[in-house]
Amino acid sequence: xxxxxxxxxxxxAIITVGPxxxxxxxxxxxLRRALGHAGAGAGVGDARTTLRTLHRxxxxxxxxGTAVPLFGFVTASGxxxxxxxxxxxxxxxxxLAACVLALFILPxxxxxxxxxAGLPTASAPTSPQPGRxxxxxxxxxxxxxxVTVLMVVRPGSTTGV
Numbered sequence: 128x129x130x131x132x133x134x135x136x137x138x139x140a141i142i143t144v145g146p147x148x149x150x151x152x153x154x155x156x157x158l159r160r161a162l163g164h165a166g167a168g169a170g171v172g173d174a175r176t177t178l179r180t181l182h183r184x185x186x187x188x189x190x191x192g193t194a195v196p197l198f199g200f201v202t203a204s205g206x207x208x209x210x211x212x213x214x215x216x217x218x219x220x221x222x223l224a225a226c227v228l229a230l231f232i233l234p235x236x237x238x239x240x241x242x243x244a245g246l247p248t249a250s251a252p253t254s255p256q257p258g259r260x261x262x263x264x265x266x267x268x269x270x271x272x273x274v275t276v277l278m279v280v281r282p283g284s285t286t287g288v
Contacts, residue, residue, distance in 0.1 A: 146184050152261075220277075227266055
């Protein structure tokens with residue numbers, strides 16, 4: 128049964144975290160294009176549509192991504208590693224990544240979408256900040272990369288690898 132839950136955990140991570148990291152990473156560059164095309168007609172419309180799509184991917188897959196820690200806890204419990212330092216560190220980093228996504232990235236994307244939709248010119252004083260979203264997304268991606276490495280390396284593992 129552990130193999131089944133481990134497989135579900137890994138599949139859930141690949142299928143849900145991957146799209147969020149890619150879509151969130153693409154959002155700031157697309158936002159820059161939307162801001163650069165403000166008032167230019169079709170170019171800004173295409174960028175807005177892409178921004179909405181990227182944001183929807185982030186939101187939907189983040190919700191589905193709650194399966195990752197769920198299957199992870201079941202797997203860790205079955206393997207008897209819930210108290211291991213590498214797992215506790217992974218859990219904390221995962222929680223931190225979830226907070227960065229839920230508290231900063233998704234709301235930042237929401238604000239950017241709202242502002243781009245009503246933005247008369249690229250020089251509006253309330254224009255969104257793609258650099259901030261890019262930095263937050265980089266932090267989110269770095270946290271997930273660290274968790275992935277911890278899951279593979281597992282300090283103290285008995286796999287012999």
